[in-house]
Amino acid sequence: MSKQINVALIGNPNTGKTSVFNQLTGLKQKVGNYPGITVEKKEGICKLPRGLKAHILDLPGTYSLNTTSLDESVAVELLLNKNDKDHPDVAVVISDVENLKRNLLLFTQIKDLNIPTILVINMSDRMSRKGITIDIPLLEEKLNTKIALMSTRKGLGLDRLKELIAEYGTIKAEKSLDISVIEPEYFQKLKKTFPKEDLYKLWLVITQDVNFMPVEKKRINEDASFSIKTKSELKRLQQKETILRYQYINGVLKETYKVDTAAAKGFRASLDRILTHKVFGYLIFFMILLLIFQAIYSWSELPMDFIDELFASASEWIKNTLPPGMLTDLLAEGILAGIGGVVIFIPQIAFLFFFISLLEESGYMSRVVFLMDRVMKPFGLSGKSVVPLISGTACAIPAIMATRTIESWKERLITILVTPFTTCSARLPIYLIIIALIIPEGTFLGLGYKPLTLMLLYLIGFGAAILSAMVLNKILQIRSRQFFVIEMPNYKLPLGKNVAYTVWEKTKSFVLGAGKIILAISIVLWFLGSNGFSEDFHKADEIVAERIETQGLTRYNQENLATTLANYKSSLNDSVSAGIYNISEKAITDSVRVKEELLFQNALHQEIASHKLENSYIGLMGKAIEPVVRPLGYDWKIGIAVLTSFAAREVFVGTLATIYSVGSDEEETIKNRMAAEINPATGKPLFNLASGISLLLFYAFAMQCMSTLAIVKRETNTWKWPALQLVFMSAFAYIIALVAYQFLK
Amino acid sequence: MFQTIITYFIVLMAVGYLVKKFFLPRSLFSANKGSKKACGQDDCGCS
Known part of the structure; x- marks a missing residue:
């Protein structure tokens, strides 16, 4: 059996670690042109030359081993703990050719842990453009290591890296520096107290903010023969260590690394000046947002209509083809209606992620983060909170995990609590369908009312997040202010492969992740809507027929019937007058009579179906909660959809599609079914401006996602915060929706 | 009759899936129960 080598990929944020990981393992972890993509270690297997195998770990990016945040401590913990099953046989430090000096700080620290270390210089394709030349053999000699010059973008250098990993035994595990020179007396005492321990490892354990090895740290603190330094003294020593390392690195690079500074400036600097400008920067960002929302609407209209029609036809085909029965009804009215409620939104979701991916890949997203840092400061948050808030437009779950990069616990907690306000992709289907129903066609300065409303909802979500952060900041009284440092990556032409992969993965996870839940809920809802225990349900045919005989059809149906019949008669008469038909007056009267019947x-059938639905299990449940949702302008069916979408917001549209299709003979599109719903109290469409705005605002603020609650519990290790989040967001959403409906009705 | 049996089976499967997803603890279905997680001294919210 071939030996498996443990390999740890480590490096500064945004040096392309995940790209190297993907190329080595053939896996497809998410990559992006902005820092903080990896917040947990990821693993995969790589086949090496001569039948060897490597177990590859992709560790979160860190600038040095002097960690300050939880994600960085993952890397340090693994490198220090020899008992960890994943402790690396060889460390591969990924560096960026343009920031080699800064990247080598981490390299020298890892080498000082006596771990064989390979240096990867990534993004080598930019060397000629940036006027960079490196004497690789001399650099290898100076750093006492092996170097692989790579370009993950161009697919260069991978074989060389695999070869070096396979031959890791030939790399000397020697230290770069003797750090005891920064304060000889202190380190002598340390060595004397723990003669068997490695000095640099001890130093790291003493200085870490994150207590990853409580036993070792406790042992050092409790040893009476060793005097403990204060935090500020330790910080001063850390600074001295960093200066010592940079002196060493400067010496090495002076002889091996040359940059033509004239070529290094130019396009990027000018573009940065405009894109991060305190006025133009925001204007450009705002314009880009407008264009994105306009494009999402314009481009997806056609495919969306196509999918909607497709599902309506499929449902009709099933009813006409399969033998009548419970299973046929379940397929046509439950399963297809429910799935249609998800699949219809694929075009918009795909376009949204297409644009987000372009912004990330091009390097523009980091500029947005920088811009937002200015906006966030007055609200007590640093730019580090912007990354989770922006990632929250896709899904709150990875966004909440991304808060691990925030050092201050209180600031991290606030970001966790407010991130669910950001408009995630699950809200998009609700927004799109309600906007389509209540916002009229028309444009303002060339931009449609509908895209503008959608953008406004995104801004409302972001505004709610930062205002809540301000309130929480006052309540929790954050004293510590963090300085925000963000890597400004180079501008890149987005790689079609990466963009396509992101769009595919995100869309797939939306459809499959939410799809399974929606499918299951649709099936259960269909069953509850098609069955009941009361006499009203079982004798619906007789009850409705008797009522119609005595009282006639409902007012809406009477009016609808009269209008349709009048239109039909008038159309027939017009056709006769125009000479299209040549039929007698009696034939017209007969035709109208048949049409009326x-x-x-x-x-009649619709009233029976409606009576049955109202007295089914779901109808009784809906009626029970109706008093709670009625003040918001919703009927019991919307109430049920709000309730089921507590599990996941996407379920809302699927639930309504299922409820409206139960017992319905006409296989209509989801949009038409919703548009045809009538409020029995007013006799007017149920989805009007007042109830629609109320619904939009409810979903903008409500915490309708069980998975997010679970991840908040996991990240905060208590149910206290998710419970608070749920109560506050739900109450806030209810009040805002109530005020909006009462004001607009 | 056949359609009814299949339908009830599908409905039961759907109910089972939802109960498993939202009401039963995930640890019941996870093979990797003891994942070791970094824990902050006073800054990670674990206290």
Whole structure:
């Protein structure tokens, strides 16, 4: 059996670690042109030359081993703990050719842990453009290591890296520096107290903010023969260590690394000046947002209509083809209606992620983060909170995990608590369908009302997040202010492969992740809507027929029937007058009578189906919660959709599609079904401006996602915070929706 | 009759899936129960 080598990939943020990991393992972890993509270690297997195998770990990016945040401590913990099953046989430090000096600080620290260390100089394709030349053999000699010059973008250098990993035994595990020179007396005492321990490892354990090895640290603190330094003294020594390392690195690079500074400036600097400008920067960002939302609407209209029609036809085909029965009804009214409620939004979701991916890949997202840092400061948050808030536009779960890069616990907690306000992709289907129903067509300065409303909802979500942060900041009284440092990556032409992969992965996870839940809920809802225990349900045909005989059809159906019949009669008369038809007056009267009978039968069937649904299990449940949602302008069906979408917001549209299709003979599109819903109290469409705005605002603020609650519990290690989040967001959403409906109705 | 049996089976499967997803603890279905997680001294919220 071939030996498996443990390899740790480590490096500064945004040096392309995940790209190297993906190329080595053939896996497809998310990559992006902005820092903080990896916040947990990821693993994979790589086949090496001569039948060897490597177990590759992709560690979160860190600038040095002097960690300050939870994600960085993952890397340090693994490198120090020899008992960890994943402790590396060889460390591969990924560096960026343009920032080699800064990247080598981490390299020298890892080498000082006596771990064989390979240096990867990534992004080598930029060397000629940036006027960089490196004497690789001399650099290898000076650093006492092996170097692989790579370009993950161009697919260069991978074989060389695999070869070096396979031959890691030939790399000397020697220290770069003797750090005891920064304060000889202190380190002598340390060595005397723990003669068997490695000095640099001890030093790291003493100085870490994150207590990853409580036993070792406790042992050092409790040893009476060793005097403990204060935190500020330790910080001063750390600074001296950093200066010592940079002196060493400067000496090495002076002889091996040359840059033509004239070529290094130019396009990037000018572009940065405009894109991060305190006025133009925001204007450009705002314009880009407008264009994105306009494009999402314009480009996806056609495919969306196509999918909607496709599902309506499929449902009709099933009903006409399969033998009548419970399973046929379940397929046509439950499963297809529910799935259609998710699949219809694929075009918009795909376009949204296409644009987000372009912004990330091009390097513009880091500029947005920098811009937002200025906006966030008055609200008590640093730019580090912006990364989770922006990632929250996709999904709150990875966004909440991304808060691990925030050093201050209180600032991290606030970011965790407010991130769910950001408009995630699950809200998009609700926004799109309600906007389509209530916002009229038309444009303002060339931009449609609908895209503008959608953008406004995104801004409302972001505004709610930062205002809540301000309130929480006052309540929790944050004293510590963090300085925000962000890597400004180079501008890159987005790689089609990466963009396509992101769009595919995100869309797939939206459809499959939410799809399974929606499918299951649709099935259960269909069952609850098609069955009941009361006499009202089982004798619905007789009850409705008797009521119609005594009282006639409902007011809406009577009016609808009269209007349709009048239109039909007028259309027939017009056709006769124009000479299109040549039929007698009696034939017209007969035709109108047949049409009237047909319309009456349809109305009768609809009233029976409606009576059955109201007295089904789901109807009784809906009626029970109706008093709570009625003040918001919703009926019991919307109430049920709000309740089921507590599990996941996406379920809302699928639930309504299922409820509206139960017992319905006409296989209509989801949008048409919703548009045809009538409020029995007013006789007007149920989805009007007042109830629509109320719903949009409810979903903008409500915490309707169980997975997010679970991840908040995991990240805070208590149910206290997710419970608070749930109560506050739900109450806030209810009040805002109530005020909006009462004001607009 | 056949359609009814299949339908009830599908409905039961759907209910089972939702109960498993939202009401039963995830640890019941996870093979990797003891994952070791870095824990901050006073700054990670674990206290």
